[in-house]
Amino acid sequence: DSASRSLVVFGGIVPLPRIQKEKSSEVWVYNIAQNVWSLVKTTREVPGVVFHKAASLGRYMIVFGGSLQDDEEHGKCFSGEMFVFDMGCMEWTALPSAKQDQLATPRYGHAVAVYHGTLLVVGGFNGRSLSDVLLYSPPGEDCATTPRRSCEDFQHCVRCGKR
Numbered sequence: 001d002s003a004s005r006s007l008v009v010f011g012g013i014v015p016l017p018r019i020q021k022e023k024s025s026e027v028w029v030y031n032i033a034q035n036v037w038s039l040v041k042t043t044r045e046v047p048g049v050v051f052h053k054a055a056s057l058g059r060y061m062i063v064f065g066g067s068l069q070d071d072e073e074h075g076k077c078f079s080g081e082m083f084v085f086d087m088g089c090m091e092w093t094a095l096p097s098a099k100q101d102q103l104a105t106p107r108y109g110h111a112v113a114v115y116h117g118t119l120l121v122v123g124g125f126n127g128r129s130l131s132d133v134l135l136y137s138p139p140g141e142d143c144a145t146t147p148r149r150s151c152e153d154f155q156h157c158v159r160c161g162k163r
Contacts (some may be wrong), residue, residue: 010025011024023047023048046083046092048068051067052066052108060086062082064119078107
């Protein structure tokens with residue numbers, strides 16, 4: 001988060017005693033100036049995920065893809081889900097599933113970058129190597145300046161739970 005000069009981290013693997021591992025759904029913030037880590041209390045929960053990618057778009061951290069399961073035998077292994085974390089009010093929103101269907105093949109091991117306000121998702125793996133490039137342009141942060149249709153798709157441009 002460039003405004004607060006902090007690093008925001010979500011998810012990953014939490015090592016437990018012995019061989020067990022657990023997927024984390026925690027959000028941590030590292031304050032660069034103070035050299036301090038803080039666990040963030042969020043207003044909503046999202047599933048724990050590993051091998052995902054995240055990028056910052058203004059006040060939002062957008063998380064895409066990864067793995068929701070430890071292995072393929074226990075259900076869905078690759079994720080095509082997109083979650084949006086509002087760093088201003090510490091709140092999660094899932095991108096509506098209708099919009100997700102337009103986005104991508106589920107994947108992990110991909111790369112993400114932000115270019116001129118657009119999220120680029122490049123490649124990855126879902127049982128086979130992917131070589132596609134996906135683009136996602138969220139609407140503006142404020143519904144007053146965003147077309148209603150775009151705002152309804154994104155849901156989160158109405159700030160901090162005031163839907």
